[in-house]
Amino acid sequence: MTPHLDYITRKRFHFIELIVQWEGRLTTNHLQQHFAISRSSASSIIQDYLQVFPQSLSYNASLKGYEASSGFMPSLNDLDLNIYLKLAYQSPATCNVEYFTCLNSPLSNISPSKVRGVLQALSAKMRVDVGYASVASPEFESRIISPHNLVYDGMRWHVRAYCEKNRDFRDFVLTRFNGEYEFEGEAQYDQTHDTLWQTQLDVVIEPDPRLTPERAHIIALDHQMTKQANGRYQRTISVRAALLLYLLKQLHLDSYQIKPEAQQIILSPECTAALQPYIAW
Structure with missing residues (x-):
């Protein structure tokens, strides 16, 4: 169980774990x-970090720095590679960004005027x-909504909100707000x-069965699938x-390609049946 840490300490410890996770070596120079x-x-x-998480790091004299020990278990915030890359761009003196290239969504830049009102509504409920x-x-028509989340789908920003016109929860594309x-x-x-926000679904993906076993294995590696007891490579997300439809679009599962090399992955047949009530193309 992670102990309670103040904001500054948590931020510093998170940085330590990001460096160890992705670079494999932490020095005082990083900090x-x-x-x-x-x-x-x-x-x-x-040293403060080691007092709280004594089994996480060990000093390697040949590396002249700390590395993850066998007991290293990230304890704080998300250590996703994207978080590390953002950190690298913020701190080029710490992390070498010369070899990093990030293609940002051309639709993700939003006018602050469209965001402020939503953030105020979220904060004040x-x-x-x-x-x-x-x-x-x-x-453009007047809509009275009660926002409860800002959602980024990888391309665009949405507002998840209760809509009084439709008397239901809907997604609103942030760029379409006006006034x-x-x-x-x-x-x-x-x-x-x-209800849809509170409902968790399992999306099970597997290589397109039309692929040869060799190609299916490569696709499994790409999508971090593991071989199951049924003999099929699968991954559950x-x-x-x-947010289901956004995920399916990210995975290019919102359409079916004639060539298996273009399709690459599919939903497992069992998953397709289970998700049918939630899919309305």
Whole structure:
């Protein structure tokens, strides 16, 4: 169980775990450069970390730094590679970004004016009246919504909210909001009332069965699948039902390709049947 840590300590410990996870070697210089502190302060932070997580790191004299021990178990925030790469861009003196290239979504840059009202509504748990247009209704019209989450699907930002017009929870594309946000009092609905948000689904993917065994094995490696008792390579991904369609689009499972080399992966037949009530293309 992770002990309670103050914000600054947690931030420093998270940095330590990111470096160890992805670079395999931590030195005081990492902390000196990133936090603009002295060598003695950096050394103290590492010792503080070792006091809290004594089984995580060991000093390797030949590497002149700390490395993950056999008992290393990341204890703090997400250590995803994307988080490390963002850290690298923020701190090029700490992490060499010369060989890193990141293709950002061309649709992800949003005007701050469209975000502020949503963030205020989320923070204060308020209903908000705002103009909104959709492909079905291209004219901007007033919508009173109760937002409960901002969602990034890998390409675009959405607002998950209760819509008083439709009397249901819907996804609203953030770029389609227009005009000033007007607050309409306390929200009566939040994420606990959103059935699809609260429902967790298992998405089971496997190589396209039309592929040769050799090619299927490569696809399994690409998608971090493991061989199951049934002899098939599979991977299970947990997702909220409200976000299912976004995940399927990310995996290119929202369409079927004629060539198996283009399709690469499919939903397992059992999964396809289980997800049918949640899929409406």
